Amino acid sequence: MRSDTVKKSVLVAVGVIENTEGEIFICRRGAGQHQANKWEFPGGKVEAGETVAQALARELAEEIGIRVTDCHSFMRIEHDYGDKQVTLDIRKVTAFTGEPHGLEGQPSRWVPVTELHSYDFPAANSPIVNKLQTEAGH
Ligand SMILES: Nc1nc2c([nH]c(=O)n2[C@H]2C[C@H](O)[C@@H](COP(=O)(O)OP(=O)(O)OP(=O)(O)O)O2)c(=O)[nH]1
Numbered sequence: 001m002r003s004d005t006v007k008k009s010v011l012v013a014v015g016v017i018e019n020t021e022g023e024i025f026i027c028r029r030g031a032g033q034h035q036a037n038k039w040e041f042p043g044g045k046v047e048a049g050e051t052v053a054q055a056l057a058r059e060l061a062e063e064i065g066i067r068v069t070d071c072h073s074f075m076r077i078e079h080d081y082g083d084k085q086v087t088l089d090i091r092k093v094t095a096f097t098g099e100p101h102g103l104e105g106q107p108s109r110w111v112p113v114t115e116l117h118s119y120d121f122p123a124a125n126s127p128i129v130n131k132l133q134t135e136a137g138h
């Protein structure tokens, strides 16, 4: 990168959705997307004029068909993939209506926190998985 250019980070709203059994909902990214075929916590880019909470609500409605009724800040991660720099604003979704499912054809599933480490997530996600496992006492 040239020293006179400032790399711009993309702000992403990410939802860690938890059910009453303590499982987490994850989806698989598409073949043509950035970080293709990796598993992810659903979410997407915050658009101009939106708050992170608004973006999260919109993305979770569009991608997995749920309406968020309660969420709180979980963590924020800055990560540079080289080809793209992202800021993940992760929210824990503790209440919602509807049953999440991949509306865009993406594979998806509920996973116990103890099994999250066996999924191939983007590199930026490691602290999320670690924090979830610590909180669950593992
Ligand atoms: N949603 C999501 N994105 C993640 C995670 N981890 C991670 O590094 N990312 C990165 C991948 C992408 O570069 C970016 C999210 O972009 P996205 O492709 O989901 O954005 P979007 O839903 O608005 O999709 P699009 O309109 O561009 O197709 O953040 C994660 O757990 N969930």
Ligand SMILES: [Mg+2]
Pocket (backbone or CB within 6 Å): 042, 043, 044, 045, 059, 063
């Ligand atoms: Mg997305």
